[in-house]
Amino acid sequence: MMSSLLSSLYASAKRFLSSLFHVFMDMHETEGDAEQTRLPRLPDEIWFRILTHVPAEDLQRLKSVSTSWWKEITSKKFAASHLERWRSNSPCGIIAITVPRNLSNIIFGEGVAISYLNLELNGKDERVQSRSLRLECLVNYLIHRHGMRKYSELRIDVLDSCDGIILVAIFGYYFFENTILLLVFNPVTRCYKLLPFWKSKFKRPYIEDHRWRIICSSTIGRYKIIGWIACVEFLDCHVCDFELHKQQEEGNWVSWKELRCPPMYCRSFINANLYANGKLYWLSVHKYRLGQEHVKAAALLSLDIATEEFNIVASGFPEPYPKRTSYPTHRLASNGRFYHVHYQSPNTMEIWVLDNFDNPVWTRQRAISLPCLGYDVDGDEYLVPVAILDGEEYLIMAKEWTEMFACDMRSGEWREIAMVDFDQLAPPGGQPYYVCHTDSLISWD
CATH class of the missing domain: 2.120.10 (Neuraminidase)
Incomplete structure (x- = not known):
């Protein structure tokens, strides 16, 4: 039961990340010479909590999507939360x-x-x-x-x-x-x-x-x-x-x-x-x-x-x-x-x-x-x-x-x-x- 649940969460997380890229690309617009990325209106805390369910290797791809998110994801605090989540709830x-x-x-x-x-x-x-x-x-x-x-x-x-x-x-x-x-x-x-x-x-x-x-x-x-x-x-x-x-x-x-x-x-x-x-x-x-x-x-x-x-x-x-x-x-x-x-x-x-x-x-x-x-x-x-x-x-x-x-x-x-x-x-x-x-x-x- 636990293994099936974890597998479902993993598959859902990968699908979420794929959808997330499309959201970023659809909301990308240019104002003058500066490019901006508008994010769905959710508190950052919720976004980062969701992202702890995404495999570490997949999160590396966010670098090309949002610089501010990348800075937060590579912070010591997020890295520790992500590691703790995967170490305790997922098979290594x-x-x-x-x-x-x-x-x-x-x-x-x-x-x-x-x-x-x-x-x-x-x-x-x-x-x-x-x-x-x-x-x-x-x-x-x-x-x-x-x-x-x-x-x-x-x-x-x-x-x-x-x-x-x-x-x-x-x-x-x-x-x-x-x-x-x-x-x-x-x-x-x-x-x-x-x-x-x-x-x-x-x-x-x-x-x-x-x-x-x-x-x-x-x-x-x-x-x-x-x-x-x-x-x-x-x-x-x-x-x-x-x-x-x-x-x-x-x-x-x-x-x-x-x-x-x-x-x-x-x-x-x-x-x-x-x-x-x-x-x-x-x-x-x-x-x-x-x-x-x-x-x-x-x-x-x-x-x-x-x-x-x-x-x-x-x-x-x-x-x-x-x-x-x-x-x-x-x-x-x-x-x-x-x-x-x-x-x-x-x-x-x-x-x-x-x-x-x-x-x-x-x-x-x-x-x-x-x-x-x-x-x-x-x-x-x-x-x-x-x-x-x-x-x-x-x-x-x-x-x-x-x-x-x-x-x-x-x-x-x-x-x-x-x-x-x-x-x-x-x-x-x-x-x-x-x-x-x-x-x-x-x-x-």
């Missing part, structure tokens, strides 16, 4: 790597696009359309503008999203040795900002893994970047506090502050992480020997964003089915909760939830019958969870990166999502990643 989209439908030959990932996926889940004809972020063009521009040096093939990773702003890492080029290039970018307003470079104390060949988050600070326009780099037996964790509207010296890595790292047995933080109650939480799952068997246990760690202090909330609490160490499981974070997706059998998938961070315990939420899709749950072709959208109504899954499905969590019904303008979610052999994202009008100089 997903940023992923896509392979365009007209691309017949893929060589080392060339020709693929980093795209925003807009899922239309209306209960009838599920479909997903992609919109290229044109991030590759921006990165190539920065490489040539700053004379970056190449050390390997170019790779662009979207690491996280916050307030419609994405955090991006550039690999393959650098200013100085052992630095990682980071930038923040709003795909709608096209604003970008190069961040102070991360200068790792580890050499590249020895880096095992890295994870990043961008979190909104307590002050408007301020954000914190938290980054972890794992290397053999060490963990490098730093935080960078920055303002969107403040210029920072390029090539300066002094802004990164090193944090006291958690114990090494907890460094498998890659399972899932989320931000809630002013803290960044992440799950760390590890195996240990119990008699003759190997079992799995989880630890929950937190990082207080204000004090920048780590805390081990709980360690050693049991995983669902802790003795099944080789059976496929997936963990993801959404809606302020951790989810554990477990394949109980080739025909059944269980979903467990963890939402009490003071006393973490996995709770079995529901079991869902899997569709007959010809996959092998013990092999590499099983369904992989992508995201949980629209509250807890839809579980989005991918099969072999070439098919997408939506499961109605209330009824257990499965429906295939038609890929409108792309064939795959990732290049063959590549590691797909998915970042939930909501478009915004936030801009900066």
